[in-house]
Amino acid sequence: MARGVLFTLSLAFGRSAMSAETLQAAAKAGALKPDGFQMKGKHPDLVVLSDRPWNVDTPPHLLDAPVTSTAHAFIRNNGLVPEEIDAATWTLTIDGESAVNRKVYTLDELKSNFKHYTYQLQLECGGNGRGEFSPPGKGNQWGNGAIHCCQWTGVRVKDVLAAAGIKPDAVYVAYYGKDRHISGDPKKVPISRGVPVNKALENESLLAWAMNGKDIPLIHGYPLRLVFGGWPASASGKWVNRLVIRNKVHDGPKMTHGSYMVPAQPIAPGAPAPADKDMKIIESMPVRSLISYPKTGAILQNKKTLNLRGHAWAGDLEVKEMHVSTDFGATWQLCKLEKPVNRLAWQDWSTKVTFPSAGYYEIWARATDSLGKMQPMVVPAWNPGGYLNNACHRIAVQVA
Numbered sequence: 001m002a003r004g005v006l007f008t009l010s011l012a013f014g015r016s017a018m019s020a021e022t023l024q025a026a027a028k029a030g031a032l033k034p035d036g037f038q039m040k041g042k043h044p045d046l047v048v049l050s051d052r053p054w055n056v057d058t059p060p061h062l063l064d065a066p067v068t069s070t071a072h073a074f075i076r077n078n079g080l081v082p083e084e085i086d087a088a089t090w091t092l093t094i095d096g097e098s099a100v101n102r103k104v105y106t107l108d109e110l111k112s113n114f115k116h117y118t119y120q121l122q123l124e125c126g127g128n129g130r131g132e133f134s135p136p137g138k139g140n141q142w143g144n145g146a147i148h149c150c151q152w153t154g155v156r157v158k159d160v161l162a163a164a165g166i167k168p169d170a171v172y173v174a175y176y177g178k179d180r181h182i183s184g185d186p187k188k189v190p191i192s193r194g195v196p197v198n199k200a201l202e203n204e205s206l207l208a209w210a211m212n213g214k215d216i217p218l219i220h221g222y223p224l225r226l227v228f229g230g231w232p233a234s235a236s237g238k239w240v241n242r243l244v245i246r247n248k249v250h251d252g253p254k255m256t257h258g259s260y261m262v263p264a265q266p267i268a269p270g271a272p273a274p275a276d277k278d279m280k281i282i283e284s285m286p287v288r289s290l291i292s293y294p295k296t297g298a299i300l301q302n303k304k305t306l307n308l309r310g311h312a313w314a315g316d317l318e319v320k321e322m323h324v325s326t327d328f329g330a331t332w333q334l335c336k337l338e339k340p341v342n343r344l345a346w347q348d349w350s351t352k353v354t355f356p357s358a359g360y361y362e363i364w365a366r367a368t369d370s371l372g373k374m375q376p377m378v379v380p381a382w383n384p385g386g387y388l389n390n391a392c393h394r395i396a397v398q399v400a
């Protein structure tokens with residue numbers, strides 16, 4: 001009996017080695033059940049990469065819907081989820097060297113003082129695809145599912161910043177959130193990142209309280225979070241209670257020491273990490289796509305044609321073309337590609353492929369952005385943090 005349970009646990013946790021202690025913690029939190037991952041409101045087939053902090057990946061076939069359901073959205077935390085949040089007493093403070101006035105708003109004031117907007121926005125972790133780098137990049141070994149494209153409702157960051165007033169010397173807008181440092185030390189901040197002022201002032205940059213039409217679940221940042229579509233999702237602060245308008249590039253935890261940075265000049269795989277002055281902060285994410293149907297491993301009975309579909313996105317840009325190959329990239333077929341529902345939403349694509357015979361095939365998918373840049377077929381520039389792997393997504397099918 002005990003053996004059976006342990007076997008299931010090790011499967012659920014895939015490649016990540018876990019100590020007995022974290023297994024116990026996870027079991028307490030109710031995440032570990034013999035039948036897979038269990039978290040209220042979450043699909044049991046999500047893949048737990050770590051439980052302290054919570055990092056949970058989404059298999060690509062669970063990203064098939066045009067709008068990612070909350071149950072299927074990946075989870076990325078750097079620290080511990082805050083406890084005892086009271087939305088009625090929650091406040092957002094806006095200050096910083098480059099704020100004209102310090103402002104404090106309750107959630108009700110934010111909702112009543114500013115116009116509401118809803119956008120569908122793609123948020124991708126800077127480390128999505130990290131698991132394919134060799135030697136491995138530092139951090140969670142994400143597969144291809146650290147991306148979601150949900151509907152977010154809130155107020156524009158630019159409207160709130162304008163109410164505080166932005167001094168001409170403003171450079172960056174950064175967040176602080178209510179999550180706790182993994183050490184438990186209340187003085188330590190797990191993560192405090194931001195974006196240059198221009199990104200903060202875009203129409204689609206939101207301070208959101210609703211995800212897919214409902215209150216944001218605690219694990220995704222209840223009661224208030226930032227959403228900066230198209231940029232590393234680490235900029236989209238959860239549990240946000242303070243915005244700072246900075247007169248320099250923000251220097252909070254995870255803005256330095258190589259976090260969310262790549263070498264300014266390419267380095268050899270496994271080479272030591274350059275100093276921050278020789279690194280650049282990741283901004284708009286590169287072009288990428290997913291095959292969301294069928295699930296990899298599909299077996300086709302008595303037919304040689306298959307309808308495929310998925311999504312493609314390109315950071316701040318649009319995707320202009322989508323191709324698939326069933327012969328390892330020797331030939332490519334153009335797919336039908338939809339326009340995004342709004343700027344910074346992913347784009348749905350679909351096509352039908354015909355296989356020449358029975359047997360084993362791989363399907364490769366490749367998006368091209370509006371500037372003509374394509375996804376590479378192999379893992380791109382190695383970097384110490386294992387960021388920005390936008391290699392083509394590949395699935396396998398068997399034609400019986």
Ligand SMILES: Nc1nc2c(c(=O)[nH]1)N[C@H]1C(S)=C(S)[C@@H](COP(=O)(O)O)O[C@H]1N2
Pocket residue numbers: 073074075076077078079124125126176177178179190191219220221232233234235236237238239240
């Ligand atoms: N306060 C806070 N905000 C945060 C984080 C965090 O650890 N704390 N993680 C960031 C990172 S690295 C990512 S990829 C996204 C993940 O958002 P999600 O868990 O809602 O998918 O949240 C970002 N916002």
Ligand SMILES: [Mo]
Pocket residue numbers: 076124125126127232233234
């Ligand atoms: Mo992330």
